[in-house]
Each structure stands twice: as C-alpha cells, then as structure tokens.
Amino acid sequence: MIPGVKRACLKCGVLTLHGSWCAECLAKAERIRSRKRGTRHYTGDYRKRAAAVRANAVECWICHEGARPGDPWTADHLFPGDPASALLAAHRSCNSARGDRPADQM
Numbered sequence: 436m437i438p439g440v441k442r443a444c445l446k447c448g449v450l451t452l453h454g455s456w457c458a459e460c461l462a463k464a465e466r467i468r469s470r471k472r473g474t475r476h477y478t479g480d481y482r483k484r485a486a487a488v489r490a491n492a493v494e495c496w497i498c499h500e501g502a503r504p505g506d507p508w509t510a511d512h513l514f515p516g517d518p519a520s521a522l523l524a525a526h527r528s529c530n531s532a533r534g535d536r537p538a539d540q541m
C-alpha cells in the first residue's frame with residue numbers, strides 16, 4: 436500500500452489509511468478473535484490433558500521446585516492463548532505470578 440493514500444475498507448467501505456480494513460473493523464475482528472481464544476482453552480481434550488498434567492506433576496516448570504503444601508499444582512500453557520499449546524505443571528502461585536507472559540519473556 437502507498438503511504439498517505441486512502442483506500443476503501445474491504446469490510447464496510449469507509450475510506451481508511453490503515454490498509455485493507457478500517458480501524459473499527461480491525462478492532463471488531465480482534466475482539467472476535469480474542470473471544471474465541473478464551474473459550475477454546477476449555478474445549479476438546481483440555482480438561483483431560485490438564486488433569487493428567489496435575490496428576491503426574493513432580494516439578495514446577497517455572498520455579499523448578501517440587502510439591503509445596505498449600506500451593507496445588509496447576510496445568511500451565513507453555514504458550515498462553517494457544518489451545519494446542521503444551522501443558523506444563525506449575526504451582527498455582529507461580530502460574531498466577533506468570534500471568535499471560537509468553538515463555539520467551541519469562
């Protein structure tokens with residue numbers, strides 16, 4: 436695309452500098468995408484995989500310590516937001532401290 440030249444949004448036809456979609460349509464698409472991401476976590480075999488990870492947990496992948504009283508195991512996504520991501524055992528406190536940071540930004 437040529438900078439400074441307005442084009443019609445492919446979705447709604449509004450003239451935009453943003454490329455093929457206007458800012459509003461882009462934001463709408465992003466909202467739909469993130470909603471799907473949120474629910475897909477818990478469909479399919481996620482629960483089964485998470486239960487297996489917790490049952491077999493030996494070491495927390497974040498702090499590398501073993502089981503801690505009062506800090507139950509959770510199944511953490513190696514790549515948060517990716518339903519197909521590997522699940523790793525983590526203490527509940529470590530998991531929540533990590534939040535949604537990608538594994539390469541730890």
Ligand SMILES: [Zn+2]
Pocket residue numbers: 444445446447448449456457458459460461
């Ligand atoms: Zn639009």
Ligand SMILES: [Zn+2]
Pocket residue numbers: 495496497498499500525526529
């Ligand atoms: Zn830990």
